[in-house]
Amino acid sequence: MKLSILDQSPISSNQSARAALEESVKLAQVGDELGYTRYWIAEHHDLPGLACSAPEVMLSYIGAKTKNIRIGSGAVLLPHYKPYKIAETFHMLATLFPNRIDIGIGRSPGGSAQATNALSDNFLQQVWKMPVLVKDLLHFLHNDFPEEHEFSKVKASPIPDISPEPWLLGTSKKSAILAAENGLPYAFGQFMSEQDGEAIIQEYNERFTPREPGQQPTVILTVSAICAETNTKAEELALCSLMWSLQKEKGKGQQGVPSLQETKQYVLDSKEQSTFKKMKQNMILGTPQVVRNKLEAIQEQYQADEIMIVTITHSPEDRIQSYQLIANEML
Template sequence: MKLSILDQAPVSANQTAKQALEQSVLLAQAGEKLGYTRYWIAEHHDMPGLACPAPEVMLPYIGARTSRIRIGSGAVLLPHYKPYKVAEIYNLLATLFPARVDIGIGRAPGGSAEVTNALSEHFLQNVWKMPESLKDLLHFIRNDHPAGSELAKITASPVPETPPEPWLLGTSEKSALLAAEQGIAYAFGLFMSDKDARELLHSYKNSFQPGSFQKPKTILAVSAICAETSEQAEEISLSSLIWSIQRSKGMGLPGVPSITEAKSHRLSATEKDEIDRMRQKMIIGNPVEVKNRLLELHNQTQTDEIMIVTITHSPEDRQNSYKLISEQLLEP
């Protein structure tokens, strides 16, 4: 099984944003040593506790400090940007880091309505135009706009020897079918969706038409926390769960609370129910339990790869979680 890392660049309650971003570099370096296939960093805007609004800035910083692991965006929120500029950025990255760059593409706003308005005009119209924007972006990456097209007169320079690998990220059948139609790889965010992963990935594979890829390629993205014991994993996960609940209510916690702070939080009945629901979507346990659950998902969905997002208060707990999982599932 191939495993990869999705980093949301979480800021802990005792950290600065700079410290959190330096931990992202350390995570990518650790992932490379542990045998993870790729490291993606997410794009979020003005979200308390998340430090990266610009993957295109972090990726060269991380790429220069690693040598083998694939690096990419998880994702470029395309409705905010012109396809040409996105192609230029990722072609430049692919020139600097040959055969290592992925361009994950998404359609979410990545922030509040106010942030969306500050970032771009006519966001909803741009979401509706997403299929056309994606098509233009892929033509720029492949440098193959149809002859006679106005866009065929320009090139997204520099043109790398190996183009960035395009992935569409999504949580619905709509995104799965768009990826299949455009002939690109598809990453399904199970940790953000209640949809049936097996059904969606099956739909993508059955509808796939060769394009940038000659055959379908998939990632299943899951949220997981692994520790030496089940009890430790449950305890560590509480920080992330409390933080997620507070963020969803717009309470804007400054960062992921410590385990002690999380334990001292008085939960309402509604919050307890919400935590139970969130736990159902996460994989939390000791190394054998997490391994078995990941293998079960892999067998159910027949995905090519599983991408893991892990948020903890302690950077050491986060790195240890990835380490324990790799020891169970990756070749040394």
């Protein structure tokens, strides 16, 4: 089974943003050594507890400190930007790090309404134009605009020997259809979706239209998982991540991922307990063998080609160990 890493670059309650970003570099290096297929880093704006607002900056830094693992954005939020600039940026990365660059494309704002307005004009209109933005980006990446197009003579330089691999990321049928219609591989965010993922992926497979001869539909399933030496420890580590998610839902969590001690001091009311339980059900927790069994089952259930794992713990060491235990069991 192909396994990959999605990193949201979380900041723990006792960390600085710089320390969190350095831990992201360490995680990519560990993933490189352990044989993970790819490492993607997310884009967020003015969200307390998340350090990365510019994946393209981190990818240049991480690329220079890793050797083989594919690296990419998970995702670059296309409605904020001009496709030409994104193509130039990722062509630069693909020139520096040949055959290692992925460009994950998303449509979410990645932050609050105020941050969105500060970052870009007419975001909602750009979201409606997402199909056009995706097509333009693909043309810039592959240098294949029709001759009559206004940008037919515009090159997103430098032109790398091997183009970055574009992926469409999403959590809905709309994103799956957009990926399929453009012949793009699709990454479904199971860890953050309440929709019927199996039906969404089936829709993607059925509607897939190859962009090039021989192209096949390809699916990454992104899941939340924490692995530890015992089931009890994995459950305990998950408490911090779950509490932080709950705090963010209530507009709190500005201090980052809480410690276990901080988590245990918080008393949940009945509504919060229900939310907590629901969020926990969407996580994969346990020992290496338990996690392996669950990952294999979910891969079969969704018919995914690859599993991408997002892991958030208070301690960076626990996060790295989780990926190590999974790799030792499965790679």
